Amino acid sequence: MLxxxxxxxxxxxxxxxxxxxxxxxxxxxxxGAALQKTFDGKHxxxxxxxxxxxxxxxxxxxxxxxxLKIDFQLAAGTATLVPPRPFRHFTPFLADAELRAHAPxxxxxxxx
Numbered sequence: 001m002l003x004x005x006x007x008x009x010x011x012x013x014x015x016x017x018x019x020x021x022x023x024x025x026x027x028x029x030x031x032g033a034a035l036q037k038t039f040d041g042k043h044x045x046x047x048x049x050x051x052x053x054x055x056x057x058x059x060x061x062x063x064x065x066x067x068l069k070i071d072f073q074l075a076a077g078t079a080t081l082v083p084p085r086p087f088r089h090f091t092p093f094l095a096d097a098e099l100r101a102h103a104p105x106x107x108x109x110x111x112x
Contacts, residue, residue, distance in 0.1 A: 010055050017047035 003009065018038055025034035037043050044052070 007055070007058065010051050010058075013047060013054075014051045017045055017051065020047065021045050 003012075021038040021043070022031075022034050025037050029037070
């Protein structure tokens, strides 16, 4: 969205047009002459003309659109800093742990 908002689509299309023009001119001329012919501005292709019209229409639309004015205001206030709560360490209940640590003293009762 940022590319479209800043007009990057025209840059991408123009770059594509330059690549196509260079390739097509390089088929009949040297690479240096093809680059010179591509960027001299005297031999625009259809895509170059489309990009030029699109940029002009976008600029005209931007000039006609009402300009939005944004005012930023600083509000004075107070900030409260709250210290973190104390950390509680986990202490296991030792009586349960001690009961589970030893085997039962007597064998379990048997049904008669």
